[in-house]
Amino acid sequence: MSSFNSASKEEPKISKKSRANKGQFSIIAALLVSVILVAAVISTYTMVRHSPLQESPKVLTAIGEMNTDIKRILDFTVGYYGSILQVTGNSTYAKGLAASYLQSGLVNIAHSHPEWNPSFDLNSQDVSTHWYTPQSYSMGNVSVTYSLAGLGIEGVQYKTSSVLKVSLLEPIHTNESRINIIRDNNEPELGLEKASFNFYKYNPVNSTWSLVNPENDPVISSNGTYVIEIPAGVDQDAYSIKISDQRGIMLTAFYSPASLASGIPQYTYTFDWDVTGMEGIYSSLTTDTMIIEALQNGTLRWLGQNLQLSTQAKPIPSLPVKALHLNLTINGDNQEVPYQVEDWASDYKVPLGLTSNASLFKNRNMVVFSVNHTVEKATLWWSGNDTIRQTPYGWKNVYFNDNVTNPDNALLFNGNLTLAVKIVGSPPRFEVTSTMGASTSTAEFLRINNEFPIFWADTAYVIYDGIVRDIVQQEPEYSGGVAGCPNFYSQVFLTLPANAPYYTYATRTIFVNSEQSRSVSDLSAIQLSGLSGTPLTEDGTDGGYPLNSNSTGLFYDSYPTGWDHHWSQISSGNTGAGLMFTDADNQNLYIFDTGDKSGALNVQSNSIEVNPVDPSLFPVAFMTPLDVTWHGAVVTFDGEPIYRSSGDFGLWVMVEHPPSVTVN
Amino acid sequence: MNIMTPIQNTVTLFVKTQQYNWTWVSIVGYPLYYVSNTETFTGPNDHNSYGIHGMIRVGPAGLNAFLRGLDGKTYDAWWWDNPNNRWVYGDGSIAREIGVVQFTSQARDKCNYYGIYPSPYQTASRALPQSIKDDYHLVATELFNRPQDNPTTSYYEPDYIPVATYRHAEGGALTAIGLTRIPDIRVSVLALLMYYNPAVYKSEFGASRTSRVVILQLGQQGGT
Numbered sequence: 001m002s003s004f005n006s007a008s009k010e011e012p013k014i015s016k017k018s019r020a021n022k023g024q025f026s027i028i029a030a031l032l033v034s035v036i037l038v039a040a041v042i043s044t045y046t047m048v049r050h051s052p053l054q055e056s057p058k059v060l061t062a063i064g065e066m067n068t069d070i071k072r073i074l075d076f077t078v079g080y081y082g083s084i085l086q087v088t089g090n091s092t093y094a095k096g097l098a099a100s101y102l103q104s105g106l107v108n109i110a111h112s113h114p115e116w117n118p119s120f121d122l123n124s125q126d127v128s129t130h131w132y133t134p135q136s137y138s139m140g141n142v143s144v145t146y147s148l149a150g151l152g153i154e155g156v157q158y159k160t161s162s163v164l165k166v167s168l169l170e171p172i173h174t175n176e177s178r179i180n181i182i183r184d185n186n187e188p189e190l191g192l193e194k195a196s197f198n199f200y201k202y203n204p205v206n207s208t209w210s211l212v213n214p215e216n217d218p219v220i221s222s223n224g225t226y227v228i229e230i231p232a233g234v235d236q237d238a239y240s241i242k243i244s245d246q247r248g249i250m251l252t253a254f255y256s257p258a259s260l261a262s263g264i265p266q267y268t269y270t271f272d273w274d275v276t277g278m279e280g281i282y283s284s285l286t287t288d289t290m291i292i293e294a295l296q297n298g299t300l301r302w303l304g305q306n307l308q309l310s311t312q313a314k315p316i317p318s319l320p321v322k323a324l325h326l327n328l329t330i331n332g333d334n335q336e337v338p339y340q341v342e343d344w345a346s347d348y349k350v351p352l353g354l355t356s357n358a359s360l361f362k363n364r365n366m367v368v369f370s371v372n373h374t375v376e377k378a379t380l381w382w383s384g385n386d387t388i389r390q391t392p393y394g395w396k397n398v399y400f401n402d403n404v405t406n407p408d409n410a411l412l413f414n415g416n417l418t419l420a421v422k423i424v425g426s427p428p429r430f431e432v433t434s435t436m437g438a439s440t441s442t443a444e445f446l447r448i449n450n451e452f453p454i455f456w457a458d459t460a461y462v463i464y465d466g467i468v469r470d471i472v473q474q475e476p477e478y479s480g481g482v483a484g485c486p487n488f489y490s491q492v493f494l495t496l497p498a499n500a501p502y503y504t505y506a507t508r509t510i511f512v513n514s515e516q517s518r519s520v521s522d523l524s525a526i527q528l529s530g531l532s533g534t535p536l537t538e539d540g541t542d543g544g545y546p547l548n549s550n551s552t553g554l555f556y557d558s559y560p561t562g563w564d565h566h567w568s569q570i571s572s573g574n575t576g577a578g579l580m581f582t583d584a585d586n587q588n589l590y591i592f593d594t595g596d597k598s599g600a601l602n603v604q605s606n607s608i609e610v611n612p613v614d615p616s617l618f619p620v621a622f623m624t625p626l627d628v629t630w631h632g633a634v635v636t637f638d639g640e641p642i643y644r645s646s647g648d649f650g651l652w653v654m655v656e657h658p659p660s661v662t663v664n
Numbered sequence: 665m666n667i668m669t670p671i672q673n674t675v676t677l678f679v680k681t682q683q684y685n686w687t688w689v690s691i692v693g694y695p696l697y698y699v700s701n702t703e704t705f706t707g708p709n710d711h712n713s714y715g716i717h718g719m720i721r722v723g724p725a726g727l728n729a730f731l732r733g734l735d736g737k738t739y740d741a742w743w744w745d746n747p748n749n750r751w752v753y754g755d756g757s758i759a760r761e762i763g764v765v766q767f768t769s770q771a772r773d774k775c776n777y778y779g780i781y782p783s784p785y786q787t788a789s790r791a792l793p794q795s796i797k798d799d800y801h802l803v804a805t806e807l808f809n810r811p812q813d814n815p816t817t818s819y820y821e822p823d824y825i826p827v828a829t830y831r832h833a834e835g836g837a838l839t840a841i842g843l844t845r846i847p848d849i850r851v852s853v854l855a856l857l858m859y860y861n862p863a864v865y866k867s868e869f870g871a872s873r874t875s876r877v878v879i880l881q882l883g884q885q886g887g888t
Contacts, residue, residue, distance in 0.1 A: 088779055343783070345849070352848045353783025358776065406816055407763045407787055458761045458789035460844040475845035491846065 062116060062151055066109070067158050070144055073105035074125075075162045078140035079248030081127040086242075086252070089320035089360040091129075091386040098127045102142065117149040123157075129251060132240060132319055133265045133384035136253040137165040164189070164249040168241075169225065170260060175236055177255065180225045183245065188224025191246055193217055197226075200240040200252075201233050202315040207297055207363035209318060211242060237664075238267070240317045254317065258664050266381035267314050268664045269300065273373045275308070275660040276544055281653040282373035287416075287640045288654055289500040291469055294367040294380065295348060300661055303504060304631025305582035308660040316367070319382050322357040322390035326369050329377040338393045338498075339369040340467040349508065349629065351462045351471045351493055357390040370468050370497055373659075397465045399498035407458040412470050415499045417636060421459055421472055430455040430474045432494065433530075434577070436501055437638025441531055441577035445492045445507050446476045447524040449484055450615065453477060462493070470496040484519045487512040501637050501651070508629040511622070520592070521619035522611070525630035528579055529607040533572035536643055537603050540564050544657065545648050554614060556600035557590045565589070565601045567652050568608045569635070569642045578642045579608060581632035582655045588612070588630055592620040724757035734832055735800040747795040759790040759842060762821040765808040774858050782850035788826035790842035795823070802830035802838075805859050807851065827851060829859035 081098035085091060102125055110118045123143040130137050141161045147154040162184060169178040179197075183189040197218065198211035212234065218226040230236050238256040259265040269292075273282045282288060293301040298313030300306065326339040343352040344364050355365050371378060404410040408423040420433040429452065433442045446453050453476030462471040473493040482488050491508040507525040511518065539549040540562020547561060555565040566586050569578025581589075589612055592598040596618035602609040610630060613620055635642050635651060643650040732738070744751055767775070767784040775781050788808070797804055810822040829839040839855045841847050 090779070093776075093779075343848075345846075350846050352850075353785075356775070356781030358779070359781055404764050406814060407761065407789075456789075457844045458763065458787050460787045460846075461764055461785075462783070464764075473844075473846065 059151060059153060062113075062148055062153070063156060065113075066118065066146060066148070066156070067160070069109045069112075070106070070142065070146075070158055071160045071162070073102060073109065074140050074142045074160060075247040075249060076105065077102045077125075077142075078127050078138055078162045078164075079244075079250060081140070082129060082138050082250040085129055085131070085386060086250070089318075089322075090358055094386075095127060098140075099125060106144070113148075113150075115150050119147050119149065121145040129386045130384040131252045131386065132254045132317055132323075132382060134168040134253060134255055134260045134263065135166070136251045136384060137163060138249050138251040139163040139165075162247065162249060164243070164245050164247075164251060166243055166251065166253050168253050168255040168260060170257075171236075175230050177228045177230050177239075177241065178225060179228065179241075179243070179253070180223065181243065181245075182224055188222065189245060190220055190222070190224060192220075192226065192243070194228070196244050196246075197228055198242040198244070199231050199234045200242070200317065201231065202235075202297070204297055204315075209315075235312060235314065237312070238314050256314075256664065264381050265384065266379050267316070269294075269378045269380070270662040270664070271371060271375055271377070271659040272310070272662070273659045276657045278544065278653050278657040279373070281649060281657075284647070284649045285373060285640065285651065285653070287501045287637075288372045288651060289370050289497055290372065290654055290658070291368060291370050291495065291497040291500070291504075292378070293348075294369075296361065296363045296365060298663065302658050303582050303585075303633060303655060304506065304629065305584040305658070307658055310660050310662045311664070314663045316361055316380070318360045318362060320357075320386075320388075321355050321359045321361055321365070322394075323382040323385070323388050324361070324367065324394060325381050325383070325391055326367070326393065327379040327381065328369075328371065328375050329379070330374045332376075334377075334379070336391070336393055337369065338396070338398065338467045339367055340394065340463075340469070342366050342368055342463070342471075350491070351473060353462055354395075354466070357395065368468055370500075393467075395467065397467060399468070400465045400470060400496075402461075402464040402470060404461045404464050407461065410459070410461065410464075410472075412464065412472075412496050414470070414496050417496070417501060417503065419494075419496055419503055421494075423455055423459065427454040427479070428456060429453075430459065430476070430492070432503075434503060434634060434636040436636045437575065439575045439577055439636045439638045441634060441636050442529050443505070443634055444527050444529075445474070445505065445525070446490055446509075447527065448478070448482050448488070448509075448522060449520060450522050451478060451482055453490070454479055466498075468498050472496075484521075485511075486516045486518060487514040488518075501640065502633040502635040504631065504633050506629050506631050508627070511624075511626040513625040514623045516623070517621065518623055519619055519621040520613050522615040523592075523613035524602075525610045525612060526579065526632065526634075527607065527609045528577065528634060531570035531577055531606045531608070533570050533576050535568065535570045535603050535605065535608075536578075536645075537568035537601060538564055538566050538643070538652065541656070546643060546652055546656070548643060548645075552603050552605055554600040554602055554616065556597045556614070556617065557593055559597070563590070564656075566655050567642050568601055568603050570603075570606065570608065571637070571641055574641055574644070575638045576641060577634065577636040579610065579632050579634050580642055580652060580655045581610075581630075582658070585631050588628060591628060594618075594620075724759075727758065728756075731796055731800050734802075734836070734838065736834075737800075745795070746799060758793055758796070760793070760817075760819055760821075760824050761789040761844075762791045762811050762824045762826065763787060763814060765811050765826045767807060768809050771807045771854065771858065774854060778854070778857050778864065780850050780854055780857070782848040782854060786826070786848070786851065787844045788824075788842050789844035791821075791824035791826045792828075792840055792842060793823055794825055797830070800830075801833040803833070804828040804830050805855070807855055807858065827855055829855050831859070 077098050080101050081094050084094040084097055106120045123145055125142045127140040143159045145157045165182040167180045171178050181189040194214045194217045197214055200209045201212045202209055212231045214228045214231055216229055218228040220226055240252055240254045242252045244250040254265045258268055273279050290302050296316050298315045321341050326337055327334050328337045341355040343355045345352055399415045401413040410421045412419040418435045422431045424431050431444055455474055456477055460473040462473050464470050476490045489510040493506050494503055496503045505526055535550055535552055537549050537555050538546040539560055540547045541564045557563045567580035570576055589599040592613050598618045598620055599612045600614040602611050602614055641650050643652050764785055765788050804825055806825055806828045808826040813821050826842050829837055831837045841852055
């Protein structure tokens with residue numbers, strides 16, 4: 001403008017120019033016109049820049065960019081939440097980190113557009129996952145009010161959500177997984193490839209889960225349904241699958257036909273109490289409480305022996321422990337019941353305690369629950385809700401009344417049976433006395449080469465006031481080691497199931513590889529004493545039913561009659577006590593037998609011993625390592641004995657004919 | 665079994681073990697034995713082929729000598745028990761059985777922070793007297809609440825520490841796990857984490873090169 005004003009002042013000079021200067025005048029005039037035109041263009045451009053009508057594209061671009069960035073941060077946040085949840089199972093922790101992540105993401109957005117001077121108010125945000133179910137999802141919502149002071153924009157409110165939702169469908173063909181996948185606004189997700197699908201494959205050797213992709217890309221339908229080939233080694237009838245989309249949002253879904261049909265993820269254990277035709281015996285019993293241990297690899301154990309499964313074992317996924325529930329179906333009536341999840345070490349040999357409900361279920365955990373012959377099914381099911389609180393059935397004590405104030409003289413009461421756990425005498429001995437009604441028995445554990453162990457340490461009350469059982473543990477020691485048997489260690493743990501007429505023992509002996517000679521002339525797993533009445537011991541079977549003997553003395557392999565010596569009791573009428581163990585431990589009784597016999601039940605008028613090496617039989621010598629545990633149950637009864645001569649009734653059937661189980 | 669236990673990054677297990685000079689010691693067992701990361705033993709008379717060094721027939725005096733050694737004192741068969749104002753013969757066992765003990769609230773917080781959940785109650789059969797803190801210039805980071813007094817015993821249970829990491833005034837630390845057999849190895853790592861208080865780098869979840877804490881358990885059982 002200033003140049004335009006200078007040209008006007010010289011105009012009189014231009015009018016006095018000669019004709020010779022007319023051409024120059026024309027040029028100047030043209031320049032002036034040009035200046036005017038340029039000025040007009042500049043003016044117009046300036047007006048356009050500041051015109052409200054012309055601001056819209058810029059503002060809309062900025063707002064659009066902000067919204068896109070917020071949405072992307074939310075996508076990442078939902079993915080981040082899912083990844084933390086996968087590792088920890090702790091939704092409170094994961095939500096906290098996700099919230100921090102979202103906020104730092106908004107700060108980053110602000111830093112990336114300093115010229116706009118953005119500021120954000122986070123009104124609300126939430127992330128959640130529903131997982132390990134046939135219908136699973138991960139989602140997040142956010143509501144943000146932001147301003148872009150640099151553009152004069154204030155108070156823009158933006159709400160958005162990010163969703164990944166999957167529904168596992170009934171497969172049409174074997175070996176395929178059909179999955180419908182939906183994303184935001186109920187739109188089908190069509191952009192996933194085989195790398196997006198990770199099946200959980202269980203390795204039974206090291207008891208771990210690993211992720212495997214399908215070999216081929218999925219077949220995708222326009223409605224978001226994917227058909228995927230299930231990788232080799234993954235159980236087609238029960239599997240978990242982790243699905244991640246391109247935004248990083250992930251979730252884990254679980255499939256089994258029963259879960260799909262009911263909508264509730266589950267394993268159902270169906271018990272066949274008549275697998276060997278013993279339902280009649282079972283149905284006569286009232287105290288046949290069996291404690292079932294469901295290990296991570298799908299094995300079901302009872303009294304140290306695996307139950308026979310008529311279907312493939314189903315490993316338990318890495319679920320949050322707090323999500324687990326257990327229902328029993330009894331006479332058609334389905335009801336939730338108490339259970340407990342336990343921590344163990346050393347391949348389920350060393351009990352550590354109850355599992356924290358903040359944990360994920362791993363290969364050191366087991367689910368423990370009790371059944372009897374009235375139980376048709378046990379259903380282990382879980383909630384997919386990431387914020388679920390553990391059911392009281394998983395932590396509340398309703399059966400036990402224990403007093404462990406003095407660990408050397410503790411009393412455990414399971415509702416029926418009282419267990420006095422004591423350290424007595426000098427040197428200290430570990431003594432356990434069980435009492436039910438008028439019956440009582442006392443047990444001590446381990447004896448080797450006629451040397452009784454010393455129990456220097458307190459008893460460890462690994463679980464007391466438990467939910468379905470207590471566990472105590474001790475370590476037998478030998479001053480200066482066992483004479484003639486170097487490099488030897490041992491462990492004893494007992495369990496007391498709720499309401500049962502028995503407690504269980506596990507006496508573990510660990511013979512370390514030895515360069516010194518080692519001779520064992522006496523090895524007793526348990527000595528039960530303080531008994532009175534008539535002895536009765538199984539001596540072989542006939543048609544699955546016990547043959548029995550009321551003799552005292554040794555019962556060993558094929559002596560006096562059969563190899564079956566699963567139980568022995570000393571009773572008067574229906575009161576008394578004894579012990580019983582499964583087939584596996586009956587065979588373990590003879591573990592040191594070679595051509596000569598070493599192991600025996602040693603029954604006397606008032607005592608019963610389980611002696612893998614009986615002092616009156618053949619000693620054994622070996623230097624190789626051996627880690628073996630003898631399991632059994634000490635039954636103290638006042639009403640229902642191990643064996644009742646009339647009609648073959650009794651608790652013996654629990655160890656000789658445990659139920660088989662079908663898992664679905 | 666009382667043991668000192670290591671904390672390490674798996675990638676640099678050996679380096680870190682040496683750097684921090686961790687040593688595993690059974691201080692109340694019989695015999696007293698230990699595994700050193702820095703000492704080399706030679707010959708069959710002072711160690712076995714697994715590098716576990718044992719002192720046979722040392723009995724409870726081994727613990728007393730060990731603690732005196734930590735404090736730079738020479739071992740003396742008799743020593744002055746300051747809190748109790750008496751001379752005590754060094755062979756006397758100072759560890760006590762104090763029964764079932766519960767985690768402190770701080771220990772529970774650390775369980776949540778680090779995601780390690782050993783059973784919050786344990787039985788302590790080799791608790792050490794709190795007097796060792798004064799006697800040997802130690803500062804204890806304790807994991808368990810002291811129990812109430814058991815009137816049936818001749819000692820006062822609240823004076824005993826079940827599990828702690830003891831830091832010596834002049835440097836170095838000892839984690840003593842006084843729990844009955846078989847102790848949960850996770851208690852050891854919790855004791856170390858409470859002592860070192862390392863931060864968990866949350867952003868590294870799922871990322872490579874994350875740090876791990878590895879606790880090695882010498883054996884599943886104590887001595888014979």
